[in-house]
Amino acid sequence: MSSSDIFIGETIGTALLTLLGGGVCAAVTLKSSKARNAGWLAITFGWGFAVLIAAYVSAPLSGAHLNPAVTVGIAVKTGEWGDVPVYFAGQLLGAMLGAVLMWVTYYGQFRVHLSDPEHIKDATLGPEDPHPHDQAGPVLGVFSTGPEIRNVVQNLATEIIGTAVLILAILTQGLQDNGKGLGVIGVLITSFVVVGIGLSLGGPTGYAINPVRDLGPRIVHALLPLPNKGGSDWGYSWIPVVGPLVGAVIAGGLYNIAFA
Secondary structure (H helix, E strand, C coil): CCHHHHHHHHHHHHHHHHHHHHHHHHHHHCCCCCCCCCCHHHHHHHHHHHHHHHHHHHHHHHCCCCCHHHHHHHHHHHCCCCCHHHHHHHHHHHHHHHHHHHHHHCHHHHHHHHCCHHHHHHHCCCCCCCCHHHCECCCHHHHCCCCCCCCHHHHHHHHHHHHHHHHHHHHCCCCCCCCCCCCHHHHHHHHHHHHHHHHHHCCCCCCCCCHHHHHHHHHHHHHCCCCCCCCECCCCCCHHHHHHHHHHHHHHHHHHHHCC
């Protein structure tokens, strides 16, 4: 598996992941969408199917990590860190590309949603808001995660726990012969694991469990010319990056202690 294969596979796979995962969030959230208000069940299954499709497409090239936490967990298990930067680069680029494609797909819905007087009011900051970029705009949840209750310790712990469940479930299935990713059945199982995490543990923070799934689209949200979009909540943005990486290290260490 060459570095170019890894980079291309992770870019394509993570782009599909964020296109389809962000797409279900847009479908449920935005005005003039046929799926509006379909609810949390639609979102969790939408993200599970996004993982399934993206992983099957990219597995032959890169092993379908699609997530820096998965890459770190596998590196902790195997002790092989040489390809980690290549995985990270492809994943971040792919996440940003997928978010842009999602925006293109729902371009009209974004315009309608953000021209609604209710959402314009939500995006308007008063003089008491000294840090507008730290506020969560009315469509930020389509791109990135955010907590229902802002508590740094709880929010961080939630992301650590959810990611540890994901990585432990991946590592205990056994990797392919090249040690880089899951086989066909493993991809299917992991997709259901993602749905389960969303249903059981996703309520507090929206279960990023993947640093680039959150950071890449958040960057795109900040850059896109969305009228009345509000801020990108950079004050929270470190939690869905640090939490999943910590959870991955914990899960990898636990695997080596208990299962290796």
